[in-house]
Amino acid sequence: xxxxxxxxxxxxxxxxxxxxxxxxxxxxxxxxxxxxxxxxxxxxxxxxxxxxxxxxxxxxxxxxxxxxxxxxxxxxxxxxxxxxxxxxxxxxxxxxxxxxxxxxxxxxxxxxxx
Amino acid sequence: xxxxxxxxxxxxxxxxxxxxxxxxxxxxxxxxxxxxxxxxxxxxxxxxxxxxxxxxxxxxxxxxxxxxxxxxxxxxxxxxxxxxxxxxxxxxxxxxxxxxxxxxxxxxx
Numbered sequence: 677x678x679x680x681x682x683x684x685x686x687x688x689x690x691x692x693x694x695x696x697x698x699x700x701x702x703x704x705x706x707x708x709x710x711x712x713x714x715x716x717x718x719x720x721x722x723x724x725x726x727x728x729x730x731x732x733x734x735x736x737x738x739x740x741x742x743x744x745x746x747x748x749x750x751x752x753x754x755x756x757x758x759x760x761x762x763x764x765x766x767x768x769x770x771x772x773x774x775x776x777x778x779x780x781x782x783x784x785x786x787x788x789x790x
Numbered sequence: 791x792x793x794x795x796x797x798x799x800x801x802x803x804x805x806x807x808x809x810x811x812x813x814x815x816x817x818x819x820x821x822x823x824x825x826x827x828x829x830x831x832x833x834x835x836x837x838x839x840x841x842x843x844x845x846x847x848x849x850x851x852x853x854x855x856x857x858x859x860x861x862x863x864x865x866x867x868x869x870x871x872x873x874x875x876x877x878x879x880x881x882x883x884x885x886x887x888x889x890x891x892x893x894x895x896x897x898x899x
Binding site: 716717718719720721724734735766773774775776778779780781782783784 | 794820821823831832833834835838840877879881885886887888889890891892
């Protein structure tokens, strides 16, 4: 693989179900991010990790959790899905969190919660 | 609060020039990014400005004025493949990216 991969590509989920979105990068980047993108709104940061073993909350963290057990993987999980979590989810990574660092994005997961 | 404003949609003609504006109000400033996003795809990096002035990269140029909280992306010699959304994002004092909603650019033959 090259770059960032996300799985699944798309998912339809019943409300109340548990969900994990997977994200893996092979660029040995230290920082990773989860965003959601909704129509008419900019990308909004859910959670981030500046290095393996650390995580932080973004703008819209409620209802979501993350873990960063190693450099490559950054799964996004929620225990009980709600319809307002219907969105496109993007994982991104950057070499570090520094000012000039470019974030590179995975292909996204389109999630529908019914 | 933090705010990034860009026009929702613009239309231009193939071969022409278009300027997409972005104004921002953020808590701190650590650079401004432009990304391109084709429908159904991921955003891809176009440019980064941290100092005032114009940065040119092929057919694309990006301008920044920090005192005015303003940037623009200039696209020259437009091609049909340039039809996409263009996202403006500012890195704030916490080194987090604050994103505009994006400008959908429609190119007509």
